[in-house]
Amino acid sequence: MRSDRASVGLKIAAGAGLAFLHLPLLLIFIYAFTTEDKSYQWPPPGLTLKWFAVTWDRPDVWQALSLSVRVASISTVIALVLGTLCAAAVSRTKFFGREAVSLLVILPIALPGIVTGISLRAAFNLADIPFSFWTIVLGHATFCVVVVYNNAVARFRRTSGSLIEASMDLGADSFQTFRHVILPNIATALLAGGMLAFALSFDEVIVTTFTAGQQQTLPIWMLEELVRPRQRPVTNVVAMVVVLVTFLPILGAYYLTRGTDTVAGQGK
Amino acid sequence: MxxxxxxxxxxxxxxxxxxxxxxxxxxxxxxxxxxxxxxxxxxxxxxxxxxxxxxxxxxxxxxxxxxxxxxxxxxxxxxxxxxxxxxxxxxxxxxxxxxxxxxxxxxxxxxxxxxxxxxxxxxxxxxxxxxxxxxxxxxxxxxxxxxxxxxxxxxxxxxxxxxxxxxxxxxxxxxxxxxxxxxxxxxxxxxxxxxxxxxxxxxxxxxxxxxxxxxxxxxxxxxxxxxxxxxADFVGSSNVLPPTLTEKLIGRRSHAALRPEAVKIGPQGHAAVVRATSFIGAATRVSVTMAETAMIALVPKGQAIPAIGDQVHLSWDADDLHLMEPGA
Structure with a gap:
């Protein structure tokens, strides 16, 4: 007989693990409400909401936030197109070097960001491309593509190939088949992949450091703020926003890809 | 048409x-x-x-x-x-x-x-x-x-x-x-x-x-x-007789097909040994060896089933032995 109840030791260990992961996050949140703005003093001498108003009125925060949202959006769109095409090619056709291509697509996410960053910077320099909004987007697209690819390739593998043949058999050409059969079947995977890609891009620091010009994305702005202490809790307010903005898509992606094991073409 | x-x-x-x-x-x-x-x-x-x-x-x-x-x-x-x-x-x-x-x-x-x-x-x-x-x-x-x-x-x-x-x-x-x-x-x-x-x-x-x-x-x-x-082999379990056996039986060197239900077990005919029997509902499938060739005979319900190891005699109507192209 196996007991399904966890032992007390296991419960404590799990609790400790969760606390280790999430207590620092809680601290960040609490400091967003502190009345003291020079050093992070514990416990906070008082609580206030004024930092939200201060943050609201800071144009540099808005600039950084807007840049981050734009970069993340465009990188995600690029990743959706390229990642889906790549996944379709790898899972739908057989060609020489298919496994190698598959590995090469995934590699950027395994590489340390600093390597990706340096190599992109070197490449942009060589090609005489000035650092701009678009160089940041390109840098982010490298790892966003991987996330979309991974989600799409898994769904493609679960989608039976005979669905496409059935659609063609019933009179649909390639475009109609894509619109009426393939897209509905991979839509949730793409949405999940896109949300993860957006979240990854939104809080990326390392690659951005190497590929940005004068622009500051939100995470870069936060890094700068910590070095020059001035209205410190503003950073915490922004951090809270970042956590929420990235956490919601990840939660969404989790719910979208969960429980989809019986998707597509499990005919029998 | x-x-x-x-x-x-x-x-x-x-x-x-x-x-x-x-x-x-x-x-x-x-x-x-x-x-x-x-x-x-x-x-x-x-x-x-x-x-x-x-x-x-x-x-x-x-x-x-x-x-x-x-x-x-x-x-x-x-x-x-x-x-x-x-x-x-x-x-x-x-x-x-x-x-x-x-x-x-x-x-x-x-x-x-x-x-x-x-x-x-x-x-x-x-x-x-x-x-x-x-x-x-x-x-x-x-x-x-x-x-x-x-x-x-x-x-x-x-x-x-x-x-x-x-x-x-x-x-x-x-x-x-x-x-x-x-x-x-x-x-x-x-x-x-x-x-x-x-x-x-x-x-x-x-x-x-x-x-x-x-x-x-x-x-x-x-x-x-x-x-x-x-x-003959793939469609139903027909007995396929090799050319050597057909030659011995009817003097023509060719593969021949013989349906199991056409094979009768009786007092006269070609000697064979029973290898196995299995009940399949309306009939009993009897596996025999005749002149070193494994064959199947179907014995309809109500007839005596030989025991394993028995010496039996097989016979069939000449029409039921169907000659096929050699080779193929």
Whole structure:
């Protein structure tokens, strides 16, 4: 007989693990409400909401936030197109070097960001491309593509190939088949992949450091703020926003890809 | 008679594998035609050649007299019932059935009405709102059938459609398919590895082996008059006598087929030893060895069953020993 109840030791260990992961996050949140703005003093001498108003009125925060949202959006769109095409090619056709291509697509996410960053910077320099909004987007697209690819390739593998043949058999050409059969079947995977890609891009620091010009994305702005202490809790307010903005898509992606094991073409 | 599907010297090679090798078939309009063979014999590839999922490496395939050279699947007036049914999981049953009409641009009300009728035809009225995942295997099979038939194809292709069903359901569907085919008058081309299914349903059967058709004919021809040992062996468990034994028995050096039910165990005839017996319902299967050749005899109910190791004598009517081409 196996007991399904966890032992007390296991419960404590799990609790400790969760606390280790999430207590620092809680601290960040609490400091967003502190009345003291020079050093992070514990416990906070008082609580206030004024930092939200201060943050609201800071144009540099808005600039950084807007840049981050734009970069993340465009990188995600690029990743959706390229990642889906790549996944379709790898899972739908057989060609020489298919496994190698598959590995090469995934590699950027395994590489340390600093390597990706340096190599992109070197490449942009060589090609005489000035650092701009678009160089940041390109840098982010490298790892966003991987996330979309991974989600799409898994769904493609679960989608039976005979669905496409059935659609063609019933009179649909390639475009109609894509619109009426393939897209509905991979839509949730793409949405999940896109949300993860957006979240990854939104809080990326390392690659951005190497590929940005004068622009500051939100995470870069936060890094700068910590070095020059001035209205410190503003950073915490922004951090809270970042956590929420990235956490919601990840939660969404989790719910979208969960429980989809019986998707597509499990005919029998 | 018009030929619905005609293969002329059609081949399909995958690299060095000749999946379909110089096949000639002429399927008449309104015929129920079965392609029978073991897996890898080329029968499914032939079906895919008709559907347009494969293009012939050489030779030609014509549907109602029109060459299908370079015609994609979506421009052919044929529809397929797939082995795994291939129902669209994101659409409900009604929209699955109406898919072909939707692609053809039929208005929603029209295509839903037609889909309802098709569902009634396959005895699934009122199932339109369900998702394919909520149906049983047999029901999915019917939906796949309705989805193909609703487009009024000139030829309906069925790829082992009964393979995934249990025995009882399979027999029921065999009956229904036959009735449906008579009623609609559509040419059915049916691929199966089950000889019983092919013989009981089809007007004509083509037996495939290694990419070639080894015999085409009515089920009775295939069953009683196999032309080559492969057919005798594959279609039902016929005894295939080697040329040496045939020579000894009737003086002709040729393979010969002898159906188990034609073999009588009695006081006279050729000496044989009983190796095994097994009860199969209406009869008992007796495995014997005669002149070093393993043979099967069917002993009908009510007759004495010999014991294992017994010396018995086998006899048969001269007509039942069917000579076949040597080799092949």
């Amino acid at each position: 018009t030929s619905a599907v005609r293969f002329t010297g059609a081949s399909r090679h995958f690299g060095s594998v000749r999946a379909v090798d110089e096949v000639d078939i002429d399927i008449a309009e309104g015929e129920f035609f079965a392609m029978l063979g073991p897996s890898g014999s080329g029968k499914t590839t032939c079906l895919r050649l008709i559907a347009g999922f494969e293009q012939p490496s050489s030779g030609d395939i014509a549907i109602f007299g029109q060459s299908m050279q370079g015609v994609p699947p979506y421009r052919r007036q044929v529809n397929t019932v797939f082995q795994d049914y291939a129902l669209f999981p994101h659409l409900n049953v009604l929209d699955n059935v109406a898919y072909g009409l939707m692609i053809a641009g039929s208005p929603k009300a029209d295509r839903h009405r037609a889909a309802q009728e098709a569902l009634e035809l396959v005895a699934l009225p009122g199932y339109g709102k369900r998702k394919p995942s909520e149906l049983s295997g047999g029901q999915r099979q019917r939906v796949a059938l309705a989805r193909a038939l609703v487009n009024k194809p000139k030829v309906l292709l069925l790829d082992e459609p009964l393979g995934a069903l249990d025995l009882k359901l399979r027999e029921q569907m065999q009956e229904e398919l036959k009735v449906l085919q008579r009623k609609l008058g559509i040419t059915f081309v049916f691929v199966t590895h089950d000889q019983g299914e092919a013989l009981s349903m089809a007007d004509r059967v083509a037996v495939f082996n290694e990419g070639k058709i080894v015999q085409v004919g009515r089920p009775e021809d295939i069953y009683y008059r196999p032309e080559v040992p492969f057919v």
